[in-house]
Amino acid sequence: MTLWTFQCLLTRFASHTAAAETAPNDFSALSSLKDTWKNTPPDWEGSDPCGDGWDGIKCTKSRVTSITLSGVGLTGQLTGDIGSLTELNILDLSYNKGLTGPLPASIGSLKMLNTLILVGCDFTGSIPDEIGNLRQLVYLSLNSNRFSGPIPRSIGNLSKLYWLDLADNQLDGIIPVSSGTNPGLDMLNHTKHFHFGKNKLTGNIPPELFSSDMALIHVLFESNQLSGSIPSTLGNVTTLEVVRLDNNSLTGRVPENLNNLNHVRELFLSNNKLSGPLPDLSKMNSLNYLDMSNNGFEQSDFPLWLTTLQSLTTIMMENTQLQGEVPSSLFSLANLQTVVLKNNELNGTLDVRTSKGGKLRRIDLQNNHISELKPQDEPSGVTIILVKNLICEDTEAADAAYCKIPQPNVSNPILQNNCQPISCNKPDQVSSPNCVCAYPYTGAFSFRAPSFSDLGNGTYFLILRDSLMKSFAAQLLPVDSVSLSNPTRDSYHYLILNLSVFPSSQEQFNRTGISSIGFLLSNQTFKPPKEFGPFVFKGDPYRYFEDNSESSKSLNMGIIIGAVVGGSVLLVLLVLAGVYAFCQKRRADRAIGQSNPFGRWDTKESNSGIPQLKATKKFSFQELQKCTKNFSRENDIGTGGYGKVYLGTLPSGQRIAIKRAQKESKQGQLEFKAEIELLSRVHHKNLVSLVGFCFEREEQMLVYEYVPKGSLKDAISGKSGIRLDWIRRLKVALGAARGLAYLHELADPPIIHRDIKSNNILLDERLNAKVSDFGLSKPMLDSEKDHITTQVKGTMGYLDPEYYMSQQLTEKSDVYSFGVLMLELITARKPIERGKYIVKLVRNAIDKSKELYGLHELVDSAIGLGSTLMGFEKFVDLAMSCLQEAGPDRPKMSDAVKEIESILLLAGSNPNAESASTSASFEELSKGSSHHPYGNDSFDCSTSTSKN
Structure with missing residues (x-):
């Protein structure tokens, strides 16, 4: 190190000292969180989070105003020290599954907080009443945790709240409304999102909950234990776009004034105990997706008003007491994709007249009384299912395609690569849509009320992909491309879609990139196309950070401090020279150890620091070469993803199967060593035993007992x-x-x-x-x-x-x-x-x-x-x-x-x-046959000759 370099380092240290700006209370709070949590960013060092730019921390002047650490693998609990960060505006800890325990009551001290997002963690216990003290709160997302207990009444005090998502927890009790001096959710006139699905809420839906003063666009109460009738006041909230009340125990008639909700695109009332006549929804001109299945409606003729709703893509009316003929005009709706009318009393002739260029793909009329299917003029590409109808009892029609339940289409229509995918050499790397090997950030979208049902139409997903890329670009995020895959419907009728986000100009994201992507998806900055509706994203832990040498940085800072205190440049240079020599020696030792991780193994000596390989032998390459006649073709008894399998016999007479890794499938040396240690510990008569291994001449071979009757x-x-x-x-x-x-x-x-x-x-x-x-x-x-x-x-x-x-x-x-x-x-x-x-x-x-x-x-x-x-x-x-x-x-x-x-x-x-x-x-059945999945001959290691 030259004197000039040393002076530069001194200058840098002095500038950091002068720039120290974090308020003491904020530093103490962050230090406490750092001590409590595991897997905090490695640059959380020093006494100045604001001045040193700790990952995920943003400040205004001396105060911490933002913590965004989504998807970085944090584990531990959120302690009461969080309440000391009184200037905090944003707290996003989403997608850290290791964050557990209760939400501390001190969260109510964050009076400046406008965004609280804890999606996809593992918090438990009740939501504290103190959350009602956060009067500046705009976004409150606590979904996909394990919160239990009631919804706090105090949330009604959050008059600025725009987004309220408590879904996918274990919340119970009633939906609270105001009474006297007690607040309730009916006070949230500016809130647009009530997402309470997948909980254990009970009682009725209070009529007081809704009013014409509300700005609600999403009411998602699906999959709870709600009872009683649907309140007619729901029909007064004319701003609504999505209503999900399905999978509850609701009873009584559907209110007539729901017909006033002419902005609603998705209406789910299925799997309840609704009764009375089928509701008239003829004025709901925006309706795309209608599901009223499995209720106790009175028997009625097929509702002709359905044929007037031109926006319909999906009609789900299974087990709704429908009778009579299905009007042919229904199938001419230009946007219609799916019609499910199973388990009704429909009869007569089915006349499927699709419009030219129509989108209809599936008509399911199982278990009705259809007696005739009118022939089509030309193939329409529509799957018709008439199993358990009168027409299929006719022996001449029994073999027709419509009298059989078709197999589901498992094809994946989504987004082909822009080039020829390449093979990636590093473990867990993936070839991106632009054919660059990288470690993507992955997760899954759950779209809670999509307006379409045809998952084979890739156009929807192309639009979604382009929308995602525009959002990433607008936020200047380091994203090269995205991949969408495996669209499926789960048991809650959510559309599940896997997402992979690939980094730009590098193999992996850093923590800032991951947190920024997570924040964009968790706080709903990304707005999907309207066809997809409300969504939640669950990000996977990201394990591929390439951290800078922070330990080296700390070491340099320590040396500088010592130099300042001691005042001796020469002494520091000597110390550095010694440290450098020591580090170089350690590095050399480590390199030697990694080049031969088996070097310290001793399968004979008992040593607590050495892996004990019970009944597992280290074979030489020459031994196994003799066993296999130099790995000849006649000894080749199988091939798998790992490589080829060869047959041999040990001098003891024991036959063995030798798995020899191909070059492209070889593990890292430490991983191969770890696998051997693992297998050497399992011994059971119903497990194939590991006899030994060979790690020599860059070979990786596993030697197993030979199992003669094959697979x-x-x-x-x-x-x-x-x-x-x-x-x-x-x-x-x-x-x-x-x-x-x-x-x-x-x-x-x-x-x-x-x-x-x-x-x-x-x-x-x-x-x-x-x-x-x-x-x-x-x-x-x-x-x-x-x-x-x-x-x-x-x-x-x-x-x-x-x-x-x-x-x-x-x-x-x-x-x-x-x-x-x-x-x-x-x-x-x-x-x-x-x-x-x-x-x-x-x-x-x-x-x-x-x-x-x-x-x-x-x-x-x-x-x-x-x-x-x-x-x-x-x-x-x-x-x-x-x-x-x-x-x-x-x-x-x-x-x-x-x-x-x-x-x-x-x-x-x-x-x-x-x-x-x-x-x-x-x-x-083939006695004497030469065929055998392992081959016929064995070769004794002690007698066979090798061909070199």
């Missing part, structure tokens, strides 16, 4: 020449379940397999099942007892939809995959075959009033249909339980083990008895 997939497909009867399939399911239960509950740490499928269940010589291929497995550490947030990996068809949507991995994701495996065992069908998903296929076909639940046509003929399949229905019940949409509703694997054991007992077989390979529970 379950080959067995049930007939490829391996093995036939499995009902008892043997039950025992295979039991073995796989026991292996998984061991991983989940007895391994230390517990392990989630993440890739359960028939190809990864191997059969030994006695046809016992062994779970294999732990390449995607994840250990469940103490800090991750609830879930692991990770990039989605697995095999399509077996993949847990909840894990796919949330990227939150739990052991219940394995349970879902096991449920798919169970259906594969009884049907011998692939999970996705010719566009048909086995789960939906079975779910739609189940009829519990029939033998074998009516699944005769789906059951594999090789299972032994001629015999009695004892326990079959219980097996199907267990499979469907494993396939529940929500993870908590699925059984644990240990419970699945107990249930399969009881099924085996019911079928007359001992669940703990192994059957020999010559038993009647299977037969080899």
Whole structure:
């Protein structure tokens, strides 16, 4: 370091000292938060957050006025010290799932706060009454947490409130309105958004809640426990655009004056107990989406006023007591996309006359009395479903397409890349729409009331993408491109859409970029096209920050301070030289250690600081080369995503399967070491054992026990020449379940397999099942007892939809995959075959009033249909339980083990008895055949010669 450089550093230090400006109370509050939270930004150092520009902190003069730290991985609790930041205007901590505990009452001390956004955290407890002290508050978003208790009456004091979102919590009690001196939500005349869906609110919807003075545009009360009638005062709020009252227990007639709401685009009244005549909504000219299904309306003819609403895209009137003929003019509505009129009393002739260039795609009239379908002049591209109508009882029409339930379209219409996607070498990197490898910021939109139902129309999503990019550009955010994918409807009728945002001119975002993107989406700065309606975004934790060397910065500052105090330039130079030499030595040692992470392993000596690899051997490259005749083609017994598998035999006579990684699939050295340590700790008769490994000559090889009868997939497909009867399939399911239960509950740490499928269940010589291929497995550490947030990996068809949507991995994701495996065992069908998903296929076909639940046509003929399949229905019940949409509703694997054991007992077989390979529970159909999924010959390491 030159004297000039040292003088520059001194000058820099002096300038920072002079610029120190953070008020002491604010610094103390931030310091307390820093001490309480984990994963705070690394530049939260020093005594001047304002002057030093701490990430996420903005100041005006000496006071902290903004904290925006969305999606940066904070964990811990929001302590009462937050109340000391009395000049704070904005607090956004959204998408930090690790933020837990109650919201402190001191939040009410932030009298200058205008924006409070805590979306998608894990706060619990009641919302404090003190929140009513925040008289400047404009945005209040506490949705997607675990708040419980009542909605505070004091929120009625927030006269400037524009946005109120309390949805997706566990709030209970009534909707509060003012009474005497007590405030209530009816006082919020300037608020435009009441978002209270997905809670446990009870009681009636108070008539006092609504008035003509209100500016409400969204009333979202869906999926609560509300009762009583719909108040007629709702019809006085003529500014309304979206009304969701569905999935409650509302009774009585629909108020006639709802017809006055001529700005409403989406109206959801379904799944209540509404009665009386079907309401006349003929004046609601803006209506796009109407859902009145599953109520107790009086029987009536099809309402002709529906044919006059030219904006309609979607009509959902299932089980609404409709009768008579459906007017042909209905299908001529220019914007109509979907018509669902299932479970009514409609009859006569169906005449589908679509307008030229019409958008109609689906007409569902299941379970009515339609007797005739008028032939169309030309193909219209409309899917018509008339299952369980009179027309389908005619034998001549029984095979017609409209007499069958079509398989759902699983295609993804969204946004092709602008170029040829490239392969990314770094783990977790993704090729962007502009074909640049990067670490995107990901999450999922939930659009709560979209005005369209045709998810196959990519035009909507192109418009949304362009709108997003314009918003990012307007805020000068470092975004290169965005990707939208997998549009689906969930059980709440929300449109779920995955989002990936890619950084511009770099591989990853910094914390400021992530927080800025999160803030734009959490505080509704981004306004989606009107077709998408109200939304909430749930961001995933971002784990790819590339931090500057803050420790180096701190070290330099420490040296400068020492120099100032000591006053000796020479001394500082000597200290720096010593520190530099020490750091260089440490860096060299670390580089050596990383180049050979196995160097300190000793599988023989007992040392508490060294991983103990039980029964796991480190093989030399030469040993395995001899075992495989120099990895010859004749020893090649399989290929997977990891690489090739070779067969060999150890000098002891034990046969082994050697997985040799291809260059492009090799892990980092430390990751490979970690996987070996993990696998060496699991030992169970229903798990394929790791015998050893080889890490030499840049090779990565795993050595497993050889399992001779190949994979379950080959067995049930007939490829391996093995036939499995009902008892043997039950025992295979039991073995796989026991292996998984061991991983989940007895391994230390517990392990989630993440890739359960028939190809990864191997059969030994006695046809016992062994779970294999732990390449995607994840250990469940103490800090991750609830879930692991990770990039989605697995095999399509077996993949847990909840894990796919949330990227939150739990052991219940394995349970879902096991449920798919169970259906594969009884049907011998692939999970996705010719566009048909086995789960939906079975779910739609189940009829519990029939033998074998009516699944005769789906059951594999090789299972032994001629015999009695004892326990079959219980097996199907267990499979469907494993396939529940929500993870908590699925059984644990240990419970699945107990249930399969009881099924085996019911079928007359001992669940703990192994059957020999010559038993009647299977037969080899191709005896003497040379085909085998692993190959035929083994090669003894001690005798085979290598070809070099």
